[in-house]
Amino acid sequence: MNTTKNRSNWGMALASWGPRFLPFADAASDDLPLSRLLRLSLFQISVGMAMVMLVGTLNRVMIVELKVSATLVSFMVALPLLIAPLRALIGFRSDNHRSQLGWRRVPYIWMGSLLQFGGFSIMPFALLVLAGAGQASQAPAWVGQLGAAGAFLLVGLGMHTVQTAGLALATDLAPPERQPQVVGLMYVMQLIGMIGSALVLGYLLHDYSPGQLIRVVQAVAVTTLVLNVVALWKQEPRSRLRKPGTPIEHTFAQAWQLFCQGPNTLRRLLAVGLGTMAFTMEDVLLEPYGGEILHMSVSTTTLLSATLALGGLLGFAWASRVLGRGGDAYRMSGWGAWVGLPAFACVIASGPLAMPALFVLGIFLIGLGGGLFAHGTLTATMQLAPPGQIGLAMGAWGAVQATAAGIGMAAGGLVRDGVGLISSPVMGYSAVYVLEILLLGMTLWAMGPLLRSAPAAVRPPGISA
Template sequence: MFRTAANHREHHQTANGLSWFAIVRLGLIQASLGSIVVLTNSTLNRVMVVELSLAAVIPGLLVGIHYAIQLSRPVWGHRSDVGSSRTAWILGGLALLAISGTAAAATTFLFEANFYVGLVAAIAAYTLIGVGIGASGTCLLALMAAKTAPERRASAATITWMLMIAGIVVTSIATGINLDPYTHSRLVAVTAITGLVVLCVSALAIAGIEKKPTVIGDKDRKPATSFQESIKEVLNDPEARLLTLFIFMSMLAYSTQDLILEPFAGLLFGMSPGETTKLSGTQHGGVFFGMAVVGIAGGLFSKRKPGLIKFFIVAGCLGSGLALAFLSLAASVAPAWPLEANIFALGFMNGAFAVAAVGTMMVLAGAGKSSNEGVRMGVWGAAQAVSFGLGGVAGTVVLTLGRWSTGNDATAFTLVFALEAILFLMSALVALRIGVKPVPRRDTEAHTAPSTVPAE
């Protein structure tokens, strides 16, 4: 028996998974998701509070709704597991996101006409936004996990998230240019055009990728069956449970700081709004750099050092906790503290652990007894969504209670940062218990076994 040239090429693709170019193409889809979400979470949020003079709690609750709806992520993941095409779910979810994002922008007209009608329409739009994000994002990660070689998964996660950040930045700049002078019609038009552009880009980016060979060994794995069975399998898997707990705790700590860092700099360090905005940019620069370091190291060394991803997770959590502990100290000595350096270090450690955690999700997505990558990604995505929804609220609530009970801003911020540091320490302890398994030997054997297909 001889292997034909076509068989040889297929074997080579299976062993190595997606090329770097294909991984970048999938990253463009994540960038597309970020481009639409930033319009609903940031731009529309500002319009509701400033131009429409709504209470800040209104857009806050609307964003909370789309996070809550993402508890449905396991359902969409399972649908893609048992269906014939993850591509359809990815593009369908992205199309729904584009349409519902435009509808959310259009509610600005309704709010001006009748507050209650506008609120009902906005709730419906944000509900669909949550469905679109959940369906598209979950199935995208499941597809990437199934098609990417294990040694490239940390780098793939880095590329994907860095492109998402880039998409957010580009969209924010383009939106800022095209929204002036502001009108509701301009907002709707910009949102609609953004949705159309990213949908076209995503359709081109994903074309043909699902036909690539799967690197997760399907030979000895059962096909996914019912949703109940898939969920039961995930919940009965100790490592899947540990990873779910880790994601919830670490992302809760990660997101709790979002809404309090700028007030912290303003109240205790006397920074102006422009200066605190630059400080936020410093933090995101740190996140970007931390992700890049993990991606480069993962691409160069993860094949020879399979425990490297776990190292970055634990080190990132411990480093984030240490940076937050220093911020607690900074609250008592402000303004005599190198705040910018502290914030950059926090961002760097946040980026390192976050992208390493996504890489771990991609590794463990194929560790089940059945082909249920979508459900696994859905469970972990739901844990992250809940954490992000709770984090911002928790940070502001604890800060408010601290200021009320102590009458001292520095003490209140110290309390919040200390609690976040403890959460990161606990997350690191959980991460130490997660054994990032290498690809099972049967997968390798399936890839390297001699072909029994006769020459044509």
């Protein structure tokens, strides 16, 4: 009796706090209470954890500790992102999935979770073979390369599947007027997952050793599976309309053609691709830059991922506040691109000046600008999606974003190695950051026609109609 009463009082207190003290509490509704919404968002925690492992911790360990070339590491890390075009197909298939159980999102979340679990389970051993550690030094080079590539592909495909189907499920459960807030909350939870996992992984890898790497990565595999199972448990209602034999209204090609007929859809996706490439080309190089140029430790450079995620978290929170009051999504994206310009300038200057604090400031601003840009483009995509194609729209946005990120990271490693060979290591890194500044300029150019339709009152400085 007392337990039930205490739970009731806790629930009433939680509800009474409301949006004043709970960020994104306005995303909840009578049919989708905040407790259920937060439990669903656990799948984003697992996605954020996977991103920190792939883009942060593992690439630093491979480059600095295992002495793997930055070009090979960049392509390995980019592999999960280069298969991102499948996200649009995954979103469409989950929209139209037919099964005896009447589910359409849960099967994709479950299979994606298994793929992530399998990839992380074999990944530490594949990386040690790739580096030729211990008895693996006698193995052919292709064994380690194939094993590492397979592990990264499994994690990447699982991550894309879980996130695409999970965001679509969150949108299904939310009332139409709350869908943008719900998606914003989901991405904030991803950033929280990145921050938390970066802190924990940094602590666990403070004293690095191959054995500790194996323990940490396999713990991530188990944690991923547990989080995703808890997230999807009793979330999606079953429907008889999804039984096998129920006709599908459109093929994927027809649905994609309908989506592309929206106003400025292709230009918007071009801006998403250019901006994402600009904000992610340095992802696999930030921690190696801190270790090689500024001589920071493994645990300290792992915390850089938390700094990047914190900036993104604040960017998403600010964008949600402004867009929730009727702000223009394209303008918000433009502000994000403008914030990125001084951010990369700080990173470039930190090396010659030997100022780690300036480097950290630049990383924070990169996260802030990237958060503003991502939220603005995602909101614009959702608002202009054809009826019944929210899942496809988010899949298309995610496909372009992740593909551009993969190409950017692969190109970043190639440029870093190429320029570093003919010059100094610091020049190799700086060349990448200068290229990102140029890409931000191209992003603002691509967004010009989109920004012209917005009122001039809050247009980012330097952009005119």
